[in-house]
Amino acid sequence: MMTAGLALHTDKYQINMMYAHWINGSHNTKAVFEAYFRKLPFGNGYAVFAGLERIVNYIQSLSFSDDDIAYLAKQEEQYKPEFLEELRRFRFKGSIHAMKEGALVFPNEPLIRVEGTIFETQLVETAILNFMNFQTLIATKASRIRQVAGDDTLLEFGTRRAQEADAAVWGARAAYIAGFHATSNMLAGEKFGIPTKGTHAHSWVQTFRSEQEAFDIFAQVMPDQVTLLVDTFDTLKSGIPNAINTAKKLEAQGKRMNAIRLDSGDLAYLSIQARKMLDDAGLDYVRIVASNDLDEGTILDLKAQGAKIDTWGVGTQLITAADQPALGGVYKLVEREVDGKMVPTIKISANPEKVSTPGKKEVYRIISNGSGKAIADYICFPHEEMPPENGKLKLFNPLHPYMRKNVKNFEAVPMLTPIFIQGELVYELPQLEEIRAYHDTQLDQFWPEYLRKLNPEIYRVNLSEEVWEVKQRMMAELMEHSED
Numbered sequence: 001m002m003t004a005g006l007a008l009h010t011d012k013y014q015i016n017m018m019y020a021h022w023i024n025g026s027h028n029t030k031a032v033f034e035a036y037f038r039k040l041p042f043g044n045g046y047a048v049f050a051g052l053e054r055i056v057n058y059i060q061s062l063s064f065s066d067d068d069i070a071y072l073a074k075q076e077e078q079y080k081p082e083f084l085e086e087l088r089r090f091r092f093k094g095s096i097h098a099m100k101e102g103a104l105v106f107p108n109e110p111l112i113r114v115e116g117t118i119f120e121t122q123l124v125e126t127a128i129l130n131f132m133n134f135q136t137l138i139a140t141k142a143s144r145i146r147q148v149a150g151d152d153t154l155l156e157f158g159t160r161r162a163q164e165a166d167a168a169v170w171g172a173r174a175a176y177i178a179g180f181h182a183t184s185n186m187l188a189g190e191k192f193g194i195p196t197k198g199t200h201a202h203s204w205v206q207t208f209r210s211e212q213e214a215f216d217i218f219a220q221v222m223p224d225q226v227t228l229l230v231d232t233f234d235t236l237k238s239g240i241p242n243a244i245n246t247a248k249k250l251e252a253q254g255k256r257m258n259a260i261r262l263d264s265g266d267l268a269y270l271s272i273q274a275r276k277m278l279d280d281a282g283l284d285y286v287r288i289v290a291s292n293d294l295d296e297g298t299i300l301d302l303k304a305q306g307a308k309i310d311t312w313g314v315g316t317q318l319i320t321a322a323d324q325p326a327l328g329g330v331y332k333l334v335e336r337e338v339d340g341k342m343v344p345t346i347k348i349s350a351n352p353e354k355v356s357t358p359g360k361k362e363v364y365r366i367i368s369n370g371s372g373k374a375i376a377d378y379i380c381f382p383h384e385e386m387p388p389e390n391g392k393l394k395l396f397n398p399l400h401p402y403m404r405k406n407v408k409n410f411e412a413v414p415m416l417t418p419i420f421i422q423g424e425l426v427y428e429l430p431q432l433e434e435i436r437a438y439h440d441t442q443l444d445q446f447w448p449e450y451l452r453k454l455n456p457e458i459y460r461v462n463l464s465e466e467v468w469e470v471k472q473r474m475m476a477e478l479m480e481h482s483e484d
C-alpha cells in the first residue's frame, strides 16, 4: 500500500523542468495552474468530484527522503548536488483551492487551482491528476449505478479485480461518496469508516461434505448476518431449498437469516423463483443479493425484467470503470509571473476545444432563489464582483449566441474552497458521512434532466465576458505573432 513517501510519485519531466528552472534561476517564479477535464465520462451529465482527501495527505507529507535523494543522484541527468540539497529542503508552500468531494462538477471548469512557485506547482501536477482523475471517475461511475439501483442496497465488491491495492481502497471510498452503501474491502472500512459487508465464497460450500452442512455451520456462527450463496451446485434444486432449511432452523432458535446470494445464471428468472420459494416458506424477510459481473446496464435490464433483487454486489465493472477506464483531466498553466506581476497565459491548440482559458479563475454555482436549483456554473476572474452590484448576471455562450440568459434573484455559491494557503492546511477534512450527505444535497440542486443517464441536458458552464475577452485577445495576439 502506498502511503507516505510519494515525492517521487511524479513524472520525470517534472523533475527535469524543476532542475532547468533551478539552473536558470527561475524556480521561484510564481505560477498558477488549474486542473479540469474537458469531457464527461460515460456520456453522463455531470461528474462527482473525489480525490481531495488523498491530495491533502499527499501535500502534507510531501518531502524527499534520503533514499529519494540518493536515487535522484544516480540519474543520467546528473543533477547537481546543490539542486538535490534544494529538494531535500523542499516543502510545499503554495496555495490550493478545490471543489469539495461529492460536488457535481462539469467540463472545462477548474476543479483544483494550485498557486505557488513554478518549482512546487510543477512537481505536484502528476500526483494531483492521478488522484483526481481516478477517484472522480469511480465516483461518477458509482453515481450512475446508484441511479439505476433506486433505493436498493449497493455493495462494492471490486477489490480482487481492481488495478491494484490503492485503486481498490480509494475506489471503494469514491463509490461510497456517490451512494454505495458498503464495501467488502476491510482496509477501506478501517481506513475510512465505510460500512463493510460480506457473504461467503463457493469455496466455503466446497469444503464441506454437503451444501446443507456448509449452510448450517455458517449460519450458526453469525445467525443474523448470514447471507448464503446458493449457486454452487444447483440454485433452484439444492441451493435455495437448503438455504430455506437453514433459515427454518434459525427461526426455531428465534433468529432470522439475512439473505441468499445469486451469482450465476439468469438473475431475473432465478430471483423471481427464489422470492416465490422464500415467500412460500414464510421467509419474506430473507433478502436476495445478486452478483456476477453486474453493471449499470445489467441492473437496469434486470429491474425491467422484474427481478426480485434487493441488494446488488458490484465489482469489476465499477472499480475498473470498464466502459471508460480513464478520465482525461489536465493541469494547465493559466498565470505566470512577469517582472513581479502575474499575467495570464494561454495554450493554443489546433482543436479549439483544447485552447486553455487564461488567468486565475473562480467558479460560482448560480442557484435560482425561486426554485433552489442550479442554473449554470459561472467562471470569472477573482476581481470580478459576484454577485454583480446590480444583482443581474448575463450568461452567454459566445459560440452559441442564441443561448443568452439574464438571471436575477439568484445566489452565487463559490465552488472553489481554500484548502492550503501558503503551505498551511486551512481546510478541515470532512467526515466521510458529511461528504456523502453533501453529495446528496448537490444532487438535489439539479433538475432531473441534467442528472439522467441517457442523453442528459448539457448543463451550462459559462465564462464571464471579461474572461472571454481576455481569451479572445490572447488568441488573436498569438495568431498575429504566428503570421509574422
Ligand SMILES: Nc1ncnc2c1ncn2[C@@H]1O[C@H](COP(=O)(O)OP(=O)(O)OP(=O)(O)O)[C@@H](O)[C@H]1O
Residues within 6 Å of the ligand: 263, 264, 265, 266, 267, 268, 269, 291, 292, 293, 294, 298, 301, 302, 305
Ligand atoms: N436476466 C438477465 N438479463 C440480463 N443479463 C443477465 C441476466 N441474468 C444474468 N445476467 C448477466 O449476464 C452475464 C452472465 O454471465 P455468464 O455468461 O458468465 O454466465 P454465468 O451464469 O455467470 O455462468 P457461469 O456459471 O459460468 O459463471 C452476467 O454479467 C450477468 O450479470
Ligand SMILES: O=P(O)(O)OC[C@H]1O[C@H](OP(=O)(O)OP(=O)(O)O)[C@H](O)[C@@H]1O
Residues within 6 Å of the ligand: 157, 158, 160, 161, 200, 201, 202, 203, 263, 291, 292, 293, 294, 313, 314, 315, 316, 317
Ligand atoms: O463479478 P464482479 O462484479 O466483479 O463481483 C465480484 C465477483 O467476485 C466473486 O466471484 P469469484 O469468482 O472471484 O469468487 P467466488 O468463488 O466467491 O465466486 C463474486 O462471487 C462475484 O461474482
Ligand SMILES: O=C(O)c1cccnc1
Residues within 6 Å of the ligand: 157, 158, 184, 197, 198, 199, 200, 261, 291, 313, 315
Ligand atoms: O461478500 C461477498 O459476497 C463478495 C465479496 C467480494 C467479492 N465477491 C463477493
